[in-house]
Amino acid sequence: MAELEKILENLKKENVFNRLFEIEIRETVLDNIPEKYSEFKKQKLIFINEKILGRSVIFNLSRKKRPQPLQEIQKQEKDPFCNYQTETPVDELGRLENETSATASNLSKMADYHSLIIFKKHNFDDLKENDFLSALSLSQDWFEKIKNYDEKIKTQILIWNHHFRSGASILHPHFQILAYKNVPLKVSELKEKLENYQKNFGTNYFDDYFNLMRKVDLAREKYGLKIWVSLTPEKEKGFNFYGDLFKGAKFLWETLQKLIQTGTQSFNLFYLLDLNYGFFVDRGEINKLNSDFGALEVFGIKIISSDPAELGKILFQ
Numbered sequence: 001m002a003e004l005e006k007i008l009e010n011l012k013k014e015n016v017f018n019r020l021f022e023i024e025i026r027e028t029v030l031d032n033i034p035e036k037y038s039e040f041k042k043q044k045l046i047f048i049n050e051k052i053l054g055r056s057v058i059f060n061l062s063r064k065k066r067p068q069p070l071q072e073i074q075k076q077e078k079d080p081f082c083n084y085q086t087e088t089p090v091d092e093l094g095r096l097e098n099e100t101s102a103t104a105s106n107l108s109k110m111a112d113y114h115s116l117i118i119f120k121k122h123n124f125d126d127l128k129e130n131d132f133l134s135a136l137s138l139s140q141d142w143f144e145k146i147k148n149y150d151e152k153i154k155t156q157i158l159i160w161n162h163h164f165r166s167g168a169s170i171l172h173p174h175f176q177i178l179a180y181k182n183v184p185l186k187v188s189e190l191k192e193k194l195e196n197y198q199k200n201f202g203t204n205y206f207d208d209y210f211n212l213m214r215k216v217d218l219a220r221e222k223y224g225l226k227i228w229v230s231l232t233p234e235k236e237k238g239f240n241f242y243g244d245l246f247k248g249a250k251f252l253w254e255t256l257q258k259l260i261q262t263g264t265q266s267f268n269l270f271y272l273l274d275l276n277y278g279f280f281v282d283r284g285e286i287n288k289l290n291s292d293f294g295a296l297e298v299f300g301i302k303i304i305s306s307d308p309a310e311l312g313k314i315l316f317q
């Protein structure tokens with residue numbers, strides 16, 4: 001935990017840090033534990049609260065060492081997306097398509113308009129930068145066209161759930177593209193908090209957070225996209241991004257590659273077009289049998305066993 005503590009020590013000197021966060025570090029000592037668990041004897045708990053958006057995280061790196069139940073992973077050699085032309089329905093706009101991806105209507109909706117961007121490659125491991133960039137470009141096309149199709153659309157979201165642990169039911173890589181005629185409460189609450197921040201401090205919350213993390217080398221900007229390590233991730237290895245994703249897609253791809261090369265196997269990616277804001281969260285090893293979300297997470301307190309400072313090294317060094 002030394003790395004994160006060092007980072008927090010440096011950050012505490014910054015006014016913006018104290019505006020955004022409150023932290024507390026406490027150590028707990030387990031006496032009389034069997035010898036085989038001796039590495040759990042001393043544990044450090046780092047409590048981080050993000051005050052502007054209202055997020056709570058408890059870091060305890062020793063939780064990573066807990067033995068985990070494992071399972072065999074079911075493979076999907078064939079699925080409806082392999083033959084999207086005949087096995088998936090078209091959406092309101094008809095079939096949009098380019099060299100690496102095509103749209104389809106999602107079978108079971110989570111929004112007024114809910115479609116898929118299906119990669120033409122079946123295997124996630126075969127995806128190259130161009131596949132990603134052109135699939136994102138097709139998404140952008142869909143978002144523009146659907147807005148012209150229905151002028152009442154107020155909220156647009158792009159998500160990528162990769163692998164079963166992230167919530168995906170089909171392994172074949174695909175984005176989900178959502179358009180709402182309303183503003184979901186979570187989105188309007190977020191907007192309100194950001195507007196209040198701008199009003200109170202005269203600066204943009206995401207810019208301030210990014211600049212703060214850049215001071216401790218946990219942030220980078222490339223192609224107009226700002227990416228920084230989150231101090232209150234939704235789960236392990238979380239980062240935020242801010243900017244036009246469609247312009248800065250190459251930077252996001254490069255960042256994803258660094259994570260995949262260092263062991264990330266399943267993840268959620270979320271991008272809210274209206275705010276140019278998104279986040280990434282690693283959902284753990286694919287053969288883990290138990291969920292990474294327990295009761296505290298359902299309640300909204302995140303329990304994290306990975307060090308954001310280590311993540312910074314993976315992403316930015």
Ligand SMILES: [Zn+2]
Nearest residue numbers: 079082122172
């Ligand atoms: Zn497939």
